[in-house]
Amino acid sequence: MSAPVQANGARRIRVGQIVPSSNTTMETEIPAMLRARELILPERFTFHSSRMRMKKVTKEELEAMDRDSDRCADELSDARVDVMGYACLVAIMSMGTGYHRQSEQRLHARTVANGGPAPVVTSAGALVDGLKAMGARRVSVICPYMKPLTKLVVDYIESEEIDVHDYCALEIPDNLEVGARDPMALVDIYKQVSLQGIDALVLSACVQMPSLAAVPVVEAEAGIPVVSAAVCTTWQMLGKLGLETRVPDAGVLLSGRY
Template sequence: MTRTYKIGQIVPSSNLTMEREIPAMLRVREKFYPETFSFHSSRMRMKHVTPEELKSMDSDSDRCALELSDADVDVMGYACLVAIMAQGNGYHRESQKRLHEVTLANGYPTPIVSSAGALIDCLKLMDAKRISLITPYMKPLTKLVCDYIEYEGIEVHDAISLEIPNNLEVAAQDPFNLVDIYKRLDLTGIDVLVLSACVQMPSLAAIQIVEDECGIPVISAAVATTHQILTNLGLEAKVPGCGKLLS
């Protein structure tokens, strides 16, 4: 009998992309592997990507973890990279531990993946020492993300900030625009290109195109999150057509 794994996602109320891109990747995987997946979300209020709203939103994540654990999901993904990174260096470890304890206390101990932690862990797995990245954030938040990554021992060589403050506008971006935008980055000597360091900015359709074009491994926060979800389920972290990390 084929097992269906229940994927829980803790998402900002205005986030649309993670409930599109993660299911899209896992639906592709279902064509090649026996496992199937169902998807379940709980939302935290957030409309504008500002430090104030991010802090307020993050405080709601415990409630979301509790709600999702009521459904006895097999893994939970905290689907907002910058909300974690805005709380201080290394915060993904504290957040993941706290949310796991919430599920444990509710009688349904659940592995927790955060997009922030997934990006860091996957960059380390790829032995990335130097990267370039694209974000939709205002420049101060992009700097915060770069500082967070560099605190983990990974140099951010170059970054582009698209400066889109409204979270719905971020979700409305055409991922194929990234095929041109990335060419404005300095890719000299980098090990990995992060095409979207934001789980709300769509990039999945462009990942393989850009990787094939530039010859450098290309990932996104969503791709990294999918990798860590599969890893925590004890499954092969493979999805065809989504770049080297999932190949």
């Protein structure tokens, strides 16, 4: 399905997101990046969400939530979105190594069966692919999760042949509390992880922990590429849409080089 064209000739694109019910960040950071892009490039975006129940970031709640993602894919494909993002990194990574590929294929198949085929991006897969696109083989990572879930995230990244040199677990179990954090707190928190010999810093390996405002600040201060799960998701959505991967003030991954 081709996206509609506005009267001024700009392509209008519908962005769908499968969002945990307690997530308050992906529906702000993804639109913020794409609205900033609209100031320098012609495409125009609208945003549409379907929600899966989840309040506490525990393995049990994440597994139950993931089972609800099929319904969300059906609902968003009813709206004939042009691209679909699964907005929960840890839900995918807690399901076992490589699960993002299985999830993306299954959810895409749901859109096809519903007559509204759309590419599906998972934040987990986008983080891995974004790091690989930059040639990052050694990274440090900041997570809001409890230590056992953070270790699952670290193991998942390493299963994709990216070495995690160091990581920080902020140990916040309540998802609303994660979403209420000040993104600029990360300007101090990142100094708690070793940057020695790394190719990139994952400032937020969680699409619920706000980080967008801090990404360019930390990147300039640390002198290394800085990404977040939300930045990587935006990058991969643009790629799936065949658009230039350029967003102002969102770090080097969205500079248009990759």
